[in-house]
Amino acid sequence: MKYTLCSLALLTGAFALMPHAAQAADAQINVDCNFSHMKPDDAILMPNMPGMAMSHDFVGNRSSDAFSTAESLLLHSGTTCDNAADSTAYWVPTMMLPDGTIVNPTYIKNYYQANNVLEYPITPYPHGLQLLAGDHKGTGPNPHVSFLCANGNGYTNTANQICGLRAAGDAVQFNIGVMFPDCWDGKNLKAKGTNNAVYSNNNGQCPADHPVKLAKVNMNIAYVLPQIKSLDVSKIKLSLDPKVIDGNLTPLWGSVYTAHGDFMNAWTEDATKFMADRCMNYKMDCGTNIPYSYSDVEADTYVSNQTDNDKNFGTVPTLLVQDNWNSPGRDQNKQILALMKFKIPALPTNIDDYPGVSFKYKIRVFNGNTTDNAAVSIFFYPTDPGSWDENTVTWNNKPAFKYTADGSIYMDNVQQFRYVDVDKAVRAALAAGKTEVAYYIGGERNGRTITVNSRESGKTPTLMLIGYQKVVEP
Template identity: 80%
Template sequence: MKYSLYSLALLAGSAALAPHAVFAADAQINVDCNFSHMKPDDPILMPNMPGMAMSHDFVGNRSTDAYSTVDTLLQHSGTTCDNAADSTGYWVPTMKLPNGEIVHPTYIKNYYQANKVIDYPITAYPHGLQLLAGDHAGSGPNPHVNFLCGNGNGYTHTADQICGLRAAGDAVQFNIAIEFPNCWDGNNLKAKGTKNAVYSTNDQCPADHPIKLATVNMNIAYVLPQITSLDVSKIQLSLDPKMIDGKLTEQWGSIYTAHGDFMNAWTDQAARFMADRCMNYSMDCGTNIPYSYTDAKEDTYVSNQGDSDKNFGSAQTLLVQDDWSGAGRDSNKQMMALMKFAIPAEPTNLADYPGVSFKYKIRVYDGNITDTAAFSIFFYPLSNPSQTWSENAVTWNTMPKPNYNADGSMYMNNVQQFRYVDVDKAVRAALAAGKTEISYYIGGERHARTISVNSKESGKAPTLMLIGYQEVVEP
């Protein structure tokens, strides 16, 4: 479900963070990140100048510093974000409370959103794109920056709030929401010295910035159990230091200087999947953006319904039907989908991902086409995993034998949509046996209903995904 700003803001007392959008987005994913480190560095505006920038709080990539580039971020890809495919560097100015205490974000929730994707589809983030949002010289409200007290009445552009304890009574929670521009000029990856990105108007990009991207809505949460109230107008944010009497001296500005920096370091496959396989389908993919993936190399279905010698290798729709009633499966009519995948490799630098669980999942686009019932279907391995087959030759009479001990099951209904099934255990067993490919049958719900599954020829190919995930706590 995708929520409006108002409905999510009502949940703020329980630590929910709302995307900065007036209406629910047509498409979105979300990424939660914990605080990583503080440094007086800025690899976008002051590259290769360590210690010369304002104090920044970094989340996401743990290695971000003055020397960072997209290549170093991907080389040192350890991240505080829940999705391991996102090694992006995100940073914001350090915050000082009215009592002088320095505080850091407890976590940041980044919503990637897009509207009107059917008319104006988005493009994947280019490798190394830099984006800036907000105004480090701001002196008043900014339409792309919002503030929220966890016990308040919703997001506002103005700093005229007193934050009390949130509903749980355990802390003051203060959120800053920063919306990044979403129209790229198609040429400039670097933000310094350029206006490489601007904001869309009614979700359409101008001619001089024609490339529409997903909008990054950075929602920064400060959970502060050490205080009972917070005057937002008296918050200070770090500014670039000045040389005073030969000494580099820190500077501070008002809450209206809030801003954010973004240096894209999603894996290239993840960035393409986000745009082309998720958001341009008007989907909310949550955290199901893979580190890497492969589409089915081959897929087909086999049938013993009077066509045991027929090959269906070019079919756009794969049909599945099982009937285990009466005398049993082998005495009844059957159709089974068959698909083969190359196995995506795990990262070579696994040591950079402490706490991350990498799992293999298959995504298929399917649904019950017999009636409105919901039920489970099953993913069966081959009895002999080494047996070869070809989508343009295999028939019911020549098919490799399935092993009816299912590696996974998927609960589904009559809605045609993408669904996911965990096949991690089986894929890892194949890898341990030296395999680089894995094949699966999809069997039905055993009561003769028919299921349709889109094939690779349909444009919505079955996909084997490697997803890396770690829990980010939102206290």
């Protein structure tokens, strides 16, 4: 029996391929994960029984083994996934090619998706939730498992393809798509011995006995195989649970129809809340903006230098920003400045678990130009968070600041979420022993009005700690 690890270093320039069942979602995020390790362990179906399960390929949490729990995964939270907030353990059966070569996934791309979220919003993943998908005893097509040759015609549920070289001519690429159930019973975190999760219907509605709707995980397992020129999918074998034969624990292998996946949730609590409540339930694709942790604005308002210069706006749902740098200058022209104050989300205490991860602080606000169609810039000017109260501050008693920005946002007239990098300034505040940061928002040069949603609006300004590392899809 031969063994090959499909190294990411071998190839460049390949493409991500989305399972066909994953294409109809109206909200999603993606997580890319490298292969981590291979072990005959299964913490869901054979917990605390090392070496007794089928051979599995693990991605995500590097500590995953037969003893893994949600607590242990977060305690040892190093991950091969691009988003450091995702320390989930994902595992799939090991694959054997027709010539007997054992290959591991080159990468796995997980699409977190939801349909019809306005009518059926999703709930954050509960800590420690376990999910199973596919059938390790399968003998034929499964509606929740699909196969793809990268040179073929898309995903199919049948294993009747011959994979040739993909378009670049550099390798065969074969993908397995596994779709996890998205309706939870609200009671059982463990999957073993329970029917804790089922699939929603085509409208995204959950049945009465599994009423809690979750984001649906579509796992896309990609094998990039430069060592072969073609692959008969029907002859692929996947690992099965071993049996004792003549006194020896003997590995067994089944057809590609035994494809399945395991999921043990270990996203940070903030990340799962943000994914559901601040991203997908808004019908958004949040890209690389799911935070490790975040802090909602604790105070926000605006001040105006016009006839309302002694008025407080601490409870308004919409903040205003207006500025004019033209003659005779901004101090003589109409000027409205928004104010925001945040507690700083702490960096991970186990930062050594995240080699290669770049952590950055960003502020997310919902805003846009309401004057015309022009694209403009606004700026974030730091001020002392202890020098103002949102319920009493006016233009006449506003705190001091300098027109030196920590960050800026370039925007058009579309009202949407936008992000500003304030990492350097927030880290300087942490180094100085501060626990809060505060900003004026202003600086539009030509007198246009910018609206910014406040915490009273439902689209709350947020200071996010985002951690990502690069995962290559060869």
